[in-house]
Amino acid sequence: MYNVIHTMMEREETRIFHDYLKRTRLKHTAQRDLILDVFLDTEDHVSSEDLYHLVKVKDPTVGFTTIYRTLKLLVECGLARELEFHDGRMLYEHEYKHTHHDHLICTQCGRLIEFYDEQIESLQDDIVRRYGFKSLRHSHRIFGICAECQQAEKDAEKVGHHAVALTN
Amino acid sequence: MYNVIHTMMEREETRIFHDYLKRTRLKHTAQRDLILDVFLDTEDHVSSEDLYHLVKVKDPTVGFTTIYRTLKLLVECGLARELEFHDGRMLYEHEYKHTHHDHLICTQCGRLIEFYDEQIESLQDDIVRRYGFKSLRHSHRIFGICAECQQAEKDAEKVGHHAVALTN
DNA sequence: CTTAGTGCAAACCGTTTGCAAATGC
DNA sequence: GCATTTGCAAACGGTTTGCACTAAG
Numbered sequence: 607m608y609n610v611i612h613t614m615m616e617r618e619e620t621r622i623f624h625d626y627l628k629r630t631r632l633k634h635t636a637q638r639d640l641i642l643d644v645f646l647d648t649e650d651h652v653s654s655e656d657l658y659h660l661v662k663v664k665d666p667t668v669g670f671t672t673i674y675r676t677l678k679l680l681v682e683c684g685l686a687r688e689l690e691f692h693d694g695r696m697l698y699e700h701e702y703k704h705t706h707h708d709h710l711i712c713t714q715c716g717r718l719i720e721f722y723d724e725q726i727e728s729l730q731d732d733i734v735r736r737y738g739f740k741s742l743r744h745s746h747r748i749f750g751i752c753a754e755c756q757q758a759e760k761d762a763e764k765v766g767h768h769a770v771a772l773t774n
Numbered sequence: 775m776y777n778v779i780h781t782m783m784e785r786e787e788t789r790i791f792h793d794y795l796k797r798t799r800l801k802h803t804a805q806r807d808l809i810l811d812v813f814l815d816t817e818d819h820v821s822s823e824d825l826y827h828l829v830k831v832k833d834p835t836v837g838f839t840t841i842y843r844t845l846k847l848l849v850e851c852g853l854a855r856e857l858e859f860h861d862g863r864m865l866y867e868h869e870y871k872h873t874h875h876d877h878l879i880c881t882q883c884g885r886l887i888e889f890y891d892e893q894i895e896s897l898q899d900d901i902v903r904r905y906g907f908k909s910l911r912h913s914h915r916i917f918g919i920c921a922e923c924q925q926a927e928k929d930a931e932k933v934g935h936h937a938v939a940l941t942n
Numbered sequence: 943c944t945t946a947g948t949g950c951a952a953a954c955c956g957t958t959t960g961c962a963a964a965t966g967c
Numbered sequence: 968g969c970a971t972t973t974g975c976a977a978a979c980g981g982t983t984t985g986c987a988c989t990a991a992g
Contacts, residue, residue, distance in 0.1 A: 633946055633991050654981080669949040674982065694862060694956095695981070710907050721901050726894050730916060733889050738921035739878050746914045748898060753906035801966050801971055822956080837974040842957065862981095863956065 619646055619685050619702055626683035637668050641676040642685070651689065651697040651718055690745060692716065708745075712752035719752065787814055787853055787870055794851035805836055809844040810853070819857065819865040819886055858913060860884065876913075880920035887920065 623642050627634050644660045645652070652660070658673045677698055680686035687701040692711050697718075706727075710719040726746070734741045751759070791810050795802050812828045813820070820828070826841045845866055848854035855869040860879050865886075874895075878887040894914070902909045919927070 631946090635947065635991075637948075667949080671950080671983080672948060675947085690858065694858075710902070710905060712907075713910065719905055719907065721905070723897055723901060726897050729891055729894050729897075733891060734878070734916060734918065737878060737887055737889070738924070739880075739887065739916070739918050740924055741916050741918040742881065743918075744914070744916040746912070748902060748907070748909050748912040750902065750907050750909040750911075756906070756908055799971095803966070803972065805973075835974080839958080839975080840973060843972085 617646060622685060622702065623680070623683060626679070632679070637665075637672050638676050638679070640665055640668065641673060642680065645677075645680065645686065645698070646700070651699050653691075653695050653697055657698070690747075692749065708747065710748045710750065710752070712755055713749050714751055714755040717752050717754070785814060790853060790870065791848070791851060794847070800847070805833075805840050806844050806847070808833055808836065809841060810848065813845075813848065813854065813866070814868070819859075819867050821859070821863050821865055825866070858915075860915075860917065876915065878916045878918065878920070880923055881917050882919055882923040885920050885922070 620639070620642065623638070624634060626632075627638070641657070641661055644664065645657060648657070648660070654670075654673055654677060657677070658668075658670055661668050661673060677686060680698070681688055681701075685700070685702050686698045687704075689697045689699060689709065691697045692713055705722065707720040707722040710721060711717075712719075730741070730744060788807070788810060791806070792802060794800075795806070809825070809829055812832065813825060816825070816828065822838075822841050822845060825845070826836075826838055829836050829841060845854060845856075848866070849856055849869075853868070853870050854866045855872075857865045857867060857877065859865045860881055873890065875888040875890040878889060879885075880887075898909070898912060901907075
């Protein structure tokens, strides 16, 4: 019931999507609207599978395939950004009105930390210019261990030492 | 025949690999030696499949699996670096005595251009420090169209215009 | 009523794994 | 001889595709 109400108070993103569909002569369907809506309700990063499960809750008849195909449309119309995760999966994040950023990726817990550095961005522009390259997008990922996992590691070590002390 | 001679004049990398095998109590096999040797003879970037075919020429009995498993060992002992390509495949490049660098990737022809920027590297260090992150590796890729493909595009456009002019 | 979208199942593709036989040490 | 490695075939996992059916415009 409140699904209907929810879609009534049209978000700016919905309008962008509908315009895009019209412009490219694609059809406006209930599934596409639902998927966009569920995507907009997420925070941070979702995988296609995450989104599939979230959509399933609201309409269990929607298939995998439609999720993938719709996510692609969202990327094309600038509402979503694709991000290659650490294990090869794709993650999706909001793109509209979100400033560009890159990621620190914890290889232990999968946590994503966003960073942005003006200087790096402009140095990138220099590099691209130097090679006569036409830059379309970039992916700057730093892999490592986040502060929390480092702490957890240290804690585990302590416990380990205790255990050794006790068993000796 | 000259395979034997070739392996006789042992490269520094071969020694590193053998040391690594000994250290980790892994076995020294003809396949592993051959794969390393073929890998060292490549330039730039090879996919596992590229390497598989190159190895096949010298010994057609070697299987896929051994290539994959050996490449992993080469990464572990610091002789090879894994690079996520544009389409999800992995590429391998020489790591030993090769300075670190990142890549411009042409999404049209797949060309890889290496770049290195000291300032970006040190800005990265700053960022990592700011978040208490322990950096293990990074992947900085700029996707776009290389100078050659841009030129080719322009040339194609010209031809296109001619064609239109002629058919009109 | 024409064209595009949907859901399903099957295909895909690079990579990984289980296993029996072969090999290093 | 014991453990590791090999090559094969089959499994995997995320994504894509072919197709008959349904729905949008």
